[in-house]
Amino acid sequence: MSPVRTASGPAEAAVPTAATTAPPRPRHRAWPRLPWPRPKKAAGQIALLVVAALLAAHVFAGMTMLALREPWRPDERPGVAATRLSTVARLLDAAAPAERDGLLRAAAQGLPTLRIAPWDGTAPSAGQGTAEEEIGRHPLIERLRDGFGRALPVTDLSPNHDRGSTGLLQIGITTPAGARLRAVLPDDFPRPPAQGPIIFTFVFLGVSLTLLSFWATRALTAPLAGLAAAAEAFGTAEEPPPLPKRGPEEVLALARALDRMRTRLLRLLDDRTQMLAAISHDLRTPITRLRLRAEFIEDERAREMTLRDLDQMNGLVESALSYVRDGQGTPGEGETTLIDLASVVQTVCDGFSDIGAAVSLERTRHVLVRGRPDDLQRAITNLVDNAVKYGGGARLVMGPAGSGDRPGVAVEVLDDGPGIPDAERSAMLQPFVRGDRARNLDAASGFGLGLSIVLAIVEGHGGRLRLENRPGGGFCARIELPLAAGRSGETGAGKAA
The missing domain is CATH 1.10.287.130 (Signal transduction histidine kinase, dimerisation/phosphotransfer (DHp) domain)
Incomplete structure (x- = not known):
């Protein structure tokens, strides 16, 4: 990244901000601001998110329970009506014959929806036996007999047994003690509690709240990701992304501090x-x-x-x-341009071969990278020069690097030298640190800046430098650079001319 000079003097630089580096974006109609004040602190926004999620969960659950509640008139429920009718039948069966008329009148007044009335025992003659068998298998009749506790003859009194048009079940009951009554029940099946809608409601509530929490959390952390990307791109060939202009107050303060830094x-x-x-x-x-x-x-x-x-x-x-x-x-x-990295590597090999150095290019890949050709050539030259100086020769190998989402290319410089001890490897990347520190400056041929220059160039191109001792002896310096465009191809091993 090159510093931008201002008119005040050559030594002053101004950082490229979001307004100067980002391309102009088309203007969209701004959304109206919410009438209620939103917390500016990150802690306040997180607390608001938690409270809003809990409130939404309670409101949604309350509306669901209200929709699935029991009706205000439980007599209209088929199971409740059959249970109450069985209670009346037990009372009549246990009462004296002289008291049954009074009990029937009291039951008719107390349970008007059942339409309880005396019955003389007559029933429709057409298909009576078949009708009694059919009505005996009805779930409500089974519930009625279960509530009575003993065998209870029940007769279907519906006209021509047509219950579908009226939606009512007219029956006559004869108790074992001889008490008779007729009643009307809703022709419906007793339904168990609505477990399916309740389960679906809570599953939907959990999924929706989870997605809402993820969305809100990402909205809170997106400015932090922007700050991390801007800090990571600083000092490389990549254009730094604009700093976030919205978000919690702590993130905005950090963005301003990063801009000043x-x-x-x-x-x-x-x-x-x-x-x-x-x-x-x-x-x-x-x-x-x-x-x-x-x-x-x-x-x-x-x-x-x-x-x-x-x-x-x-x-x-x-x-x-x-x-x-x-x-x-x-x-x-x-200025950065698209570079065929294989041609840069070949140029370096040709230069060393022309002066008689044992440098060969064993495998190459024609790929495109974005960068500065002179800088990349300088970095590879420094690595090859070290390999020739300390290992007697160099072998260059190009291959793939990186992961699937960010593919790259690697240039390995191999030699048969003594390598660098693990304890001193990180120090070798510092400026003015030489691998031959035991020698005096008069006998030294360098100043310990070669690897430092390579590291600075590679990191400036968004790449990575690795220094490793080879298991079988020797040293490997590996440069990894991100690809710009195009597809790579390999050629056979060949000696540099």
């Missing part, structure tokens, strides 16, 4: 680059003058030592400046 970091990086560039430019002139003066030293050994010291000074300045430039990018040189 990003501005300070970019300004700090730009100041460091400018400072090192100025130092490099200012030191080149006195180093050149010292080199010219050293040519006139008569003592040959003193002249060689002086020129070598000057070369080391110039190399140190150039390496430090290259580390900052390649790691962070310089203004105007941060």
Whole structure:
């Protein structure tokens, strides 16, 4: 990511905010704001979510219970009517014959929906036997006999036994003691409690509340995911996503703090680059003058030592400046393009083969990555140079990397050198740390910036650098980069020209 310069000075940088980096979005009609105040704190929004879910659950359950409640007139329920009629039949059966008329009148007044009345024992003549057998299998009659507790003859008194048109069951009852009465029952089956609707109601309630909770929780955590993506993309070749403008007050405060921190970091990086560039430019002139003066030293050994010291000074300045430039990018040189990574790897191999180094490309994949060609070539060159320097040669292998949702490509640089101890591997990625620390600076050929530059370039392209000792001996430096587009293909092993 290249810092953006402002008119106030070259050393100042302004962070790209959501308004400057994100493409203009089409304007939509804004939704009207809710009339009730919404909590601004995350704790208040979570508490509101919990209370709203509980309230919705109680309201929904209450409405369901109200819809499935028992009717206000229980006499209209078939089971209740059959049970009460069996009670009246037991009372008449146990009462004296002289008291039965009074009991019937009292039962008729107390239970008007049953239409209880005396019965003389006459019944419709057509199909009487068949009708009695049919009415005996009716669930209400079975409930009536169960309530009476003994055998109870029941006669169907419906006209022509047509009960479907009236929806009523007219029956005559003769008790074992000789008491007779007639009554009217609703021609319906006694239904068990409505368990199916209750179960469906609670299942639907649980599923809907679960989905609502997931949706509300995601709405609360979406700004946090945006912050994480913006922080992850900072300092890479990817365009940073805009910071969230809505959400809890804590998230908005964190977004503002991240925006200010990003501005300070970019300004700090730009100041460091400018400072090192100025130092490099200012030191080149006195180093050149010292080199010219050293040519006139008569003592040959003193002249060689002086020129070598000057070369080391110039190399140190150039390496430090290259580390900052390649790691962070310089203004105007941060443009990324689509690159055929196989051609970059082949170019590096050809360069080393031309000077007689034992470098070969064993397998390649023609894939496209997005990045800066010079930086990627510099990173691969540094790894190959280390392999040649410490392992006597290098073998390069390209293959797939990453996962299914984010495929990538890997470039492995293999050598047969001594490798790096596990305890020192992470330190090797720090600037100015060399693998040959036991040697003095006079005998060293580098300044410990090669792997640091590779790490900065790879991370700047959204990739990853892995350093591993090979099980059979040797060392493996692996660069993993995300794919940009296109499909990959493999070619056979071949020696670099």
